[in-house]
Amino acid sequence: MVFQKSIQLPLFSRGFHLITDHVLSELPKVSGIVQVFIQHTSASLTINENADPTVRMDFETFFNNLVLEDNPSFLHTYEGPDDMTSHIKSSLLGSSVSFPIKNGAPNWGIWQGVYLCEHRNTPRRRNLFITVIGE
Amino acid sequence: MVFQKSIQLPLFSRGFHLITDHVLSELPKVSGIVQVFIQHTSASLTINENADPTVRMDFETFFNNLVLEDNPSFLHTYEGPDDMTSHIKSSLLGSSVSFPIKNGAPNWGIWQGVYLCEHRNTPRRRNLFITVIGE
Amino acid sequence: MVFQKSIQLPLFSRGFHLITDHVLSELPKVSGIVQVFIQHTSASLTINENADPTVRMDFETFFNNLVLEDNPSFLHTYEGPDDMTSHIKSSLLGSSVSFPIKNGAPNWGIWQGVYLCEHRNTPRRRNLFITVIGE
Numbered sequence: 001m002v003f004q005k006s007i008q009l010p011l012f013s014r015g016f017h018l019i020t021d022h023v024l025s026e027l028p029k030v031s032g033i034v035q036v037f038i039q040h041t042s043a044s045l046t047i048n049e050n051a052d053p054t055v056r057m058d059f060e061t062f063f064n065n066l067v068l069e070d071n072p073s074f075l076h077t078y079e080g081p082d083d084m085t086s087h088i089k090s091s092l093l094g095s096s097v098s099f100p101i102k103n104g105a106p107n108w109g110i111w112q113g114v115y116l117c118e119h120r121n122t123p124r125r126r127n128l129f130i131t132v133i134g135e
Numbered sequence: 136m137v138f139q140k141s142i143q144l145p146l147f148s149r150g151f152h153l154i155t156d157h158v159l160s161e162l163p164k165v166s167g168i169v170q171v172f173i174q175h176t177s178a179s180l181t182i183n184e185n186a187d188p189t190v191r192m193d194f195e196t197f198f199n200n201l202v203l204e205d206n207p208s209f210l211h212t213y214e215g216p217d218d219m220t221s222h223i224k225s226s227l228l229g230s231s232v233s234f235p236i237k238n239g240a241p242n243w244g245i246w247q248g249v250y251l252c253e254h255r256n257t258p259r260r261r262n263l264f265i266t267v268i269g270e
Numbered sequence: 271m272v273f274q275k276s277i278q279l280p281l282f283s284r285g286f287h288l289i290t291d292h293v294l295s296e297l298p299k300v301s302g303i304v305q306v307f308i309q310h311t312s313a314s315l316t317i318n319e320n321a322d323p324t325v326r327m328d329f330e331t332f333f334n335n336l337v338l339e340d341n342p343s344f345l346h347t348y349e350g351p352d353d354m355t356s357h358i359k360s361s362l363l364g365s366s367v368s369f370p371i372k373n374g375a376p377n378w379g380i381w382q383g384v385y386l387c388e389h390r391n392t393p394r395r396r397n398l399f400i401t402v403i404g405e
Binding site: 033047049052054059061093094102107109111112133134135 | 136137139168170172174175176201202206208209210211219222223225226227229230231233262264266268
């Protein structure tokens with residue numbers, strides 16, 4: 001069975017945000033694999049700790065220091081200093097997450113959740129496309 | 136066909152370790168996609184070189200320098216200096232690997248294998264969940 | 271339905287290159303998930319911006335600065351200064367990309383495409399293995 005659904009997230013500010021509920025509420029009652037794909041190249045998805053907000057704040061701090069906005073070498077800066085850095089963060093973290101599902105529930109650890117990683121300064125409409133392959 | 140199986144790895148020390156045999160021994164004789172998912176947020180999985188132990192040592196060296204434990208900006212440090220850094224390394228490398236399978240054998244390059252990336256100082260029980268979709 | 275196909279890319283120089291057409295021309299007219307897997311550990315795949323060549327140039331600049339070739343700590347340097355660094359870049363970016371497909375067309379954003387990330391100095395034959403699970 002192939003299940004596919006497009007969802008639009010509410011607006012999120014720059015940073016790392018838990019969107020687990022937005023994803024889980026869409027899943028059919030099957031067992032197999034879930035793929036959540038983000039249809040953008042300046043925001044990304046990752047799976048990480050689902051409880052303490054400071055984890056998501058530290059993620060933002062770390063990635064801002066890893067991919068510096070004042071890098072004079074960057075050529076692709078049409079849309080401002082958060083343009084090229086967003087593309088790079090997006091590939092470091094990834095455009096999709098994939099996890100196992102069993103009878104409609106994620107078969108992951110109790111501390112795991114899905115993050116939207118919004119790398120742009122201005123909140124944007126972000127579309128996810130969910131595919132579940134299962135039986 | 137959907138095949139799902141949970142496995143528990145033996146204890147591994149901090150660092151990068153080949154766990155290819157632990158994964159391959161569980162695969163059914165089908166053709167399709169294998170997903171190996173780690174049910175934790177302070178250890179991760181990646182696919183890389185399967186022969187020379189110094190590759191895995193250099194991975195540990197590189198990631199320790201990339202994600203410094205004495206970063207005074209980190210807020211999430213309840214469990215020690217290897218706490219937040221482990222979450223970050225986990226998202227840089229990823230919580231799952233996925234590779235093609237043909238008649239029960241991985242269809243990857245001759246130099247490829249699966250690494251467990253253990254980011255915590257103290258060895259912990261790590262559970263993997265394997266899903267194979269194939270026919 | 272499981273569809274599997276091996277393809278060999280033309281030679282690409284060190285850097286980031288759009289290979290979207292090479293991938294899309296192989297896809298069957300189904301709906302489901304596409305996995306593109308690279309059978310090497312010194313080149314990688316990612317999904318990012320598909321229009322402006324300076325994005326790919328900035329990627330090369332960024333990753334060369336992130337993973338320095340003159341790192342005296344590296345032990346695995348048999349094949350030159352671009353040996354170990356290629357393995358690390360490969361795991362930071364990933365050995366596969368996965369995206370949704372609907373009626374044979376990628377269900378991604380209008381600005382998304384697939385990059386081959388060639389990390390070695392000398393162009394090499396790179397083999398991809400494409401698996402599509404769909405119906």
